Amino acid sequence: MRKKAAKKRPLLPDPRFNDQLVTRFVNMMMWDGKKSVAFKVFYDAIDIVEAKKTDEEKTALETWKDALSNVMPHVEVRSRRVGGATFQIPNPIRADRKVSTAMKWLISYSRKRNEKSMAQRLASEILAAAKEEGAAVKKRVDTHKMAEANKAFSHFRF
Numbered sequence: 001m002r003k004k005a006a007k008k009r010p011l012l013p014d015p016r017f018n019d020q021l022v023t024r025f026v027n028m029m030m031w032d033g034k035k036s037v038a039f040k041v042f043y044d045a046i047d048i049v050e051a052k053k054t055d056e057e058k059t060a061l062e063t064w065k066d067a068l069s070n071v072m073p074h075v076e077v078r079s080r081r082v083g084g085a086t087f088q089i090p091n092p093i094r095a096d097r098k099v100s101t102a103m104k105w106l107i108s109y110s111r112k113r114n115e116k117s118m119a120q121r122l123a124s125e126i127l128a129a130a131k132e133e134g135a136a137v138k139k140r141v142d143t144h145k146m147a148e149a150n151k152a153f154s155h156f157r158f
Contacts, residue, residue: 016043017061021068021099028103029122044119049126067129071102071136075147082156089156090147102136109135 014022022042030038050060058066077088093101106125112135113121128134 014039019061021065022061024099025068025103025107028100029107041118041122044117045122045126048119048123052123052127053130055130063130064126067126068099068102068106070129070132071106071140072098073101073140073143074098076101076143077146077150080156087153087156088146088150089153090150102140105136105139109139 011020011023011027013020014026016022026035026038026042029042046060046064049063053060053063055063073093075090076093078091079086080089081087106129107122110118110122110125113124115121115124125134125136129136
């Protein structure tokens with residue numbers, strides 16, 4: 001490598017929960033640099049989760065964290081060409097990539113839902129993911145199935 005790896009910029013924790021993970025999530029959700037709008041969407045979604053949740057001893061933020069960990073993949077498949085054939089090779093995922101993949105999936109599948117506002121969509125997807133259901137969890141299950149199906153090629157690892 002010519003250049004050294006870019007160093008991670010420190011993230012400011014969010015104002016309401018004082019949590020860096022929330023800021024990271026909001027940064028991913030934000031469009032056109034509109035951070036205050038993204039924060040409002042997230043906090044509204046958390047309020048909706050607080051109102052709708054069934055598990056009383058958990059806070060809405062804990063429910064969101066559970067949802068995130070339920071969406072997190074542990075293995076993924078990477079394409080690799082070996083002698084003219086392309087193989088899907090299962091690979092374990094780094095911790096930070098697990099988190100960002102989970103966030104991306106949660107946000108993108110929230111956007112595809114058909115509730116009225118983004119806050120409602122996000123809240124519904126969070127509640128579904130916390131219960132191990134919903135599109136984002138299905139994506140994780142499918143990814144794991146792909147890796148399981150291609151386990152035979154794991155000796156081709158990079």
